[in-house]
Amino acid sequence: MNDQAIQSQAVGASHPRREARQKVTGRVEYIHNLRLPNMLYGKICRSTVAHAKIVSIDTSEAEAYPGVELVLTGEDIRKVMPDPYFGVMFHDQPVLALDKVRYVGEPVAIVLSKDSNIADDACAMIDVQYEELEPVFDELEALGASTFVHEELKPGIPEISFLKGVRDTNVGFPYQLRHGNDVDAAFEAAEHVFEHEFRTHPSAHVPLEPPVTVAEPTGEGLTIHTANQSPSFVSYEISRLLGWPQSKVRTRVPFLGGGFGAKLWIRLEALVAAAALLAKRPVKVSLSMEEQFYTITKHGATLKIKSGVDKDGKIIARKCNVFWNGGAYADIGPAVAFHAGMTAAGPYDIADVAIDSLSVYTNRPVAGAMRGFGHPQLIWAYENHTDMMAHELGIDPLEFRRRNILREGAEHATGTKLNTSAVEQVLERVAAGVDWGKPFDKGEGTIKRGRGFAIGIKASIAPSTSEAIVRISSDGSATLYCSSVDMGQGSDTAHAQIVAEVLDIPVERVHVVHPDTDVTPYDTGTLGSRSLYHMGNAARLAALDAKDKLDQLAKEVGAAEPGSNVPIWEIFARKNGMPVGNVVGTASFTPPGHVPPDPMTGQSPDITPYWMFGGTAAEVEIDTETGRVTIVKLVNVADAGKLINPKIVEHQISGASIMQLGQTMQEKVHFDFGQVTNASFADYKIPSMLDIPEIVNDLLDSEEAEGPFGAKGAGETGSFCVSSAVANAVFDAVGVRVHEMPITGETVYRALREAANDPLGED
Amino acid sequence: MTPFEIAMPTSLREATGLLDPEDPTIRVMSGGTALMLMMKTDVFHPTRLISLRKIEETASQMGLLPDGRFRIGGMCTLAQMEHNDDLAAFAPVIRQTMRMLANVRVRNVATIGGALSHGDPHMDLPPVLVALDAIAVTEGPEGSREIPVAELHAGYYETVLNGDELIREVIIPAQDARRMTYLKCTTRAVKDWPALGVALTGVFEGDTLEDPRLVIGSVAETPIRVDEAETVIKGRSLTDKVIREAGEAASANVETIPDELGSAAYKSQLVRVYVERALRAVANQTV
């Protein structure tokens, strides 16, 4: 139970998004619009090969081109960054390629000019000679390959320092979990054993605002204006690279035109910072939409899953082998392997579990985190698998899940006990959402109809920290300083509501200062649906601290007798002689109690501050002559805890489900020998209005025990189960199982022909 | 992007004079929707663009000619064609097609001249105009030519137009009692460039279909008229059996090219299905 009483109307009401009017009238600050005096534009010369030694880089023609100010290569970066490798987990990514390139599109040089067109033209004049090496693109091939993307692994953070200096492998990080007894023995004892393999493809985040950064030398220091989801990390990492005190690197972030994980950690910041210091002038790099496709993708993966079931339809053992195609550099990939790997057994109560989840290096663009943090891929596998087992056993999929679901108090495969019954509720509600068990029109002729559903679980990031400052002014209005990035998810509005609630003032009286590391304190980053819980708590505690200080002040000036109604301005006037002044509250929030999982078994009694649960049900219609799947309806069920702002939560849930629907049905990054061949919205099709079905969002009436006013994150929840719900509905409609996304007409049609023993020709 | 020059001629004749058949970096721009995409993706770097925006007004006009044919000026936008009631009465398939073609913003500026000259196989209008037996009237230094739209496209992004020859207008012959339809199939998003387009026109005499024109767009380098399937349906009444045979003939005789929109085998299946559907659609059309 959460005992934080809600008194004013600040929390729980759908206050309009505070930046909405400014956004639709074009007044919001985006870095793309930033122009500084004397600023140079940088254009990046990129690798044209997937894997090669750099023999030489001849920049002379580009340097001689009129209007070019400076051309920099990897070696030049060393003048300001002696060891120019960055990364949130492994320090493995060079600011500009050094001696080797590892994917098509990797930055090799940068040209600076006052005219971005000139910089662009000059890029084409740089002559890079390569000695090509054998590339490796597929995650399974990379495992056994004799060609290595990295000669030596370079772990950065202490938690994985045991990997130090591993040679001759493409495995970046091998996560493992062992729960209960030996799974292989359990499979022996099982009545039925099922084994399936699934694949997912790389997709692209493509926020409508591509990454953009401006770096500005400021005398002794450096200011980085950037579209980034983790401003505190930017200052941390750039100061590490430069060998400067963190206090000299200021990172500021206004609004983002979308993030979805594409703008986490370091994107352009290291390159632009080095370029600005070397040019001694402000430098701006704004990527084109096309360049985004070479910069970051969502992991494609191969997922093998095996389950043993007893005679009563109870799953007794599970083994998962997951291979994440991480691309050329680690980025957050090891954490995706770790974090998603953790819940690979799903929201099910299984005695014996073994999970191996490997992030694998390949010669593809870097794969990072994307909305859902690996879970949509995993749930795609385990919820297809669950349905397939149910059908083969002749048990209704709902009943089969009921028999195996993780109930309140039961131990999850990580060793942490579930503190809620939300997952059972999600299951029942999602099934009810498509009237499961009731009669259904299955269609006729060449149009067949089906319905399906899926449920999923995700743990939050741990450990992680959010800090906040709340300042109360002498008129009682308040200012919140925090480094959470509002990238469209509405965090400014929700955080302001929390502060207003604590201080019992109207929401409009709270101002939110955008991330600026000169003034806003530390935050791990805006990712993994963590802000509302972590920063929400920090903001709440900072507001309480400020309130305490104001009460203290009232006492000091004799305005605290019971029944006193001395207004705030007068409290300040009594102290300062005039109605001026501030009280400042601060807070740092790291969820208490976290126990890091054992590196060999993944076991921990407290692995997450809170669980996230989601479910989706889908109704589909299939044209059996073309295989085309039309989504008729989606029902998303989510546990978002107490809703601070119900409308924002609902938009987050449907937004995430639409995003995942696009990746399920139509989006796929195509590669030809490592080269992306559909790097534009003309050929990479995100959903338009016509691709979006009726969507119903059903939110549980729940409360998160330690969440701010009972709330928790929900930005990703809608993405979890869409893919497997659709696949299960397709099966329900036409009796074929799709093992690989996207679920295009052709995939389904091929499966139908396969099932009819009349397979369609290969090409 | 290197700076380039923009010319604003006031007549089509003047525009042709600014072209240089030897220099592919000089091109005319009408709506600019295709050109801009090519420039953004770095496949076209112009030195000079010749805007047709200021040429004679007749280029943007359309209407019924005294001889019963319909004339569409080369600069008429797709939106103009969509909304012109005379054209809709003359050849209803055009309005039907426009509603599936690109989006309002593109149709508002893209022109029939651009749509025919671009040569991208994944387009909706070319097969429709072939099925209507339309003619492109061109203008060049040597004067004017009449080129049946059926002969206009020569390959992938290639037309038979000379480097200094432009489309002045398109003429559609009288359609009389012809029935017509266009079916578009997309394979990624609902709104997309076509993976396949099937245009069909024909005259019904009682139950039998005469003079059919069946044109398959998008699956090959150019729109293709499928004689083998036309032979199957010509002079026959459209029974289920005939329809199936025609679909089979089309599927067997149209060579499909695989790309990111689908494999060749899948596209052949789509051809079969959509030809059958087009035949059913015209058979069921009420006159």
Ligand SMILES: Cc1cc2nc3c(=O)[nH]c(=O)nc-3n(C[C@H](O)[C@H](O)[C@H](O)COP(=O)(O)OP(=O)(O)OC[C@H]3O[C@@H](n4cnc5c(N)ncnc54)[C@H](O)[C@@H]3O)c2cc1C
């Ligand atoms: C977002 C988007 C979606 C689209 N979707 C579809 C779709 O669903 N279906 C479809 O069919 N098409 C689609 N298209 C393509 C669209 O139909 C073409 O871009 C358009 O028809 C080109 O006409 P334009 O006037 O803009 O040509 P421009 O871009 O101006 O020119 C195209 C080419 O034709 C040449 N040219 C122009 N006018 C003439 C002339 N009078 N004589 C000779 N040469 C000339 C130019 O030099 C150039 O080479 C889409 C385009 C976009 C941008």
